[in-house]
Amino acid sequence: MQFEVRVNDQDILCVTGKIYLNDIAQACAQGSALIDQLATVRVDMSGVLDSDSGCLAMMLEWLRVAKVQNKDISFNKLPQFMLDLCRVCGLDTVLPVDRVLQFHN
Amino acid sequence: MRKLIITGGEPLCGEAWISGAKNSVLPILAAALLADEPVTVGNVPHLQDVTTMMELLGQFGVQLVMNEKMHIQVDPRTINNFNAPYELVRTMRASILVLGPLLAHYGQARVSLPGGCAIGPRPVDLHINGLVAMGADIKVEDGYIIASSPHRLKAADILFDTVTVTGTENIMMAATLAKGTTVLRNAAKEPEVKDLANFLNLLGAKISGAGTDVIEIEGVERLGGGTYSVVPDRIETGTYLVAGAITGGRVKVKHTKHENLTAVLHKLEEAGAEIQADNDSITLDMRGRRPKAVNVVTSPFPGFPTDMQAQFTALNSVAEGVGTITETVFENRFMHIQELHRMGANIMVQGNSAICQGVPNLLAAPVMATDLRASASLVLAGLVAKGKTVVDRIYHIDRGYECIEEKLIQLGAQITREIGQGLLTIRQVDSEGVDF
Secondary structure, three states: OOEEEEEOOOOOEEEEEEEOHHHHHHHHHHHHHHHHHOOOEEEEEEEEEEEOHHHHHHHHHHHHHHHHOOOOEEEEOOOHHHHHHHHHOOOOOOOOEOOOEOOOO | OOEEEEEEOOOOEEEEEOOEOHHHHHHHHHHHHHEOOOEEEEOOOOOHHHHHHHHHHHHOOOEEEEOOOOOEEEEHHHOOOOEEOHHHHOOOHHHHHHHHHHHHHHOEEEEEOOOOOOOOOOOOHHHHHHHHHOOOEEEEEOOEEEEEOOOOOEOOEEEOOOOOHHHHHHHHHHHHOOEOEEEEEOOOOOHHHHHHHHHHHHOOOEEEOEOEOEEEEEOOOOEOOEEEEOOEOHHHHHHHHHHHHHOOOEEEEEOOOHHHOHHHHHHHHHOOOEEEEOOOEEEEEOOOOOOEOOOEEEOOOOOEOHHHHHHHHHHHHOOEOEEEEEOOOOOOOOHHHHHHHHOOOEEEEEOOEEEEEOOOOOEOOEEEOOOHHHHHHHHHHHHHOEEEEEEEOOHHHHOOOOOHHHHHHHOOOEEEEEEOOEEEOOOOOOOOOOOO
16 A cells, blocks of 8 residues: 555644555545544645546545535645646636635534 | 637747647547557547547546546446447547447447538448448447447458548457458548557557558457557647748747648748748748748648648738638538638638638637637637637637647737636646646
8 A cells, every 4th residue: 555544633634645546445435434533624635646536536525525524624735746637637626725615514 | 608819910939839639539548448458548638529538438437547647547447338428429529439449349339420510521421331341230220320249340341432530540440359351441541540550559459551541450359558648739730830820920839740740831831931840849930921822722631631721711811912722621611711701801712612812911800619620710810910809619629729828828929718707817838738
């Protein structure tokens, strides 16, 4: 496994390493379980070294999980290649990158 | 409705990079259906038609992954249905290119008939006849081509009545997995056909003669995977060169191949341009001169491409003298001329010829794009017209030109894209085209 999904001591969900399509099911499950434990979901993507559009699918899944649980969510510190990937896939306006999407009542 | 707003009248001067060829990447993505392993396609342009082809493959259950550089990995092993619905096919005629691969690899396909086309009839009979000759059982029902082949397709000797690029590509793809050696006569010689053959050969196909009018395909049992980079877009290349010529400017286009554009470069030289070409770039310099009118007759490759006809009509509209454009490939490809008239062009259509008396200046006007290349001609006219030209319905242009306003800005044009209520001014991009 080349990636890690964990919550740090500041309650930030951190994604690190290289994460590709074949890793996404596992990463989604790990992240979703961790989201259950958080009041507000702040995701630090700065540790992602390489990825593909599968990672965007993971982010969309976490967005969905946060919405179901009425939790605010944001994806922060995306590396430039991830920002480019978001733009290429037309998701830069959909995913809450460096902004908070509020779902809580 | 999205629009391009162009403030014209100044010579262009700058450099732009050329994207991968739309007409190459679409068949190559379809050809990935023939493989038994994942394939990765690079130099893919970010175009609506590419998105549509990805959507179509995804609809079959094929797994697609891309990275930020638009390298697309296609894994066909997850395919679970063989239906190309009308909703997708009607938006992109190239969808018909999945017919041959699906039939050859999986023995079945259900593909919607593409329907009408703005620039003239493009029948799919030649595709169907070729596949039937290879043993396929094909019927047309409820607007769908329903094809099946319980056994492996068999080789055939196929003579195309007319030169057809997608027909050649479809049958060539099907023949790669057929039993025996298929011969295609009067085949299309376009560089995109050759590029597709190169891609298939990389996967293990045995194709020879691509780029000539006789192609031989020795069928193989299976195709493997691989990584391939598509050829640069020769029509996009030609369009930006005309942008330089029409404005009397100097432009350099990079990451392109001059050998695929010989007829166009020859006509640009005839129009007064100085052309310098090396391995992967072409420089055009008009030295501030007004272009001279040229006569053009469209024909299949290596002749003058029909996809460059509209751009040369725009060029002739401001050139010195009288130039005639004769369209021999499509019937209804002068729809841009009415719009050019609104900008002050003096063009008379007689049959399949457009006779153009050049005028010193075009005048800016609101104009409407009608098809992909017609749209390009209106943008070119806007670059040379004095004032602000507004080109409406630019979804046509987005089907075939990646980042057109960014690239024209690199060449020194003043161009903005209007989205809905507001104006979006596009940021400058770097020379590698990384930031879009």
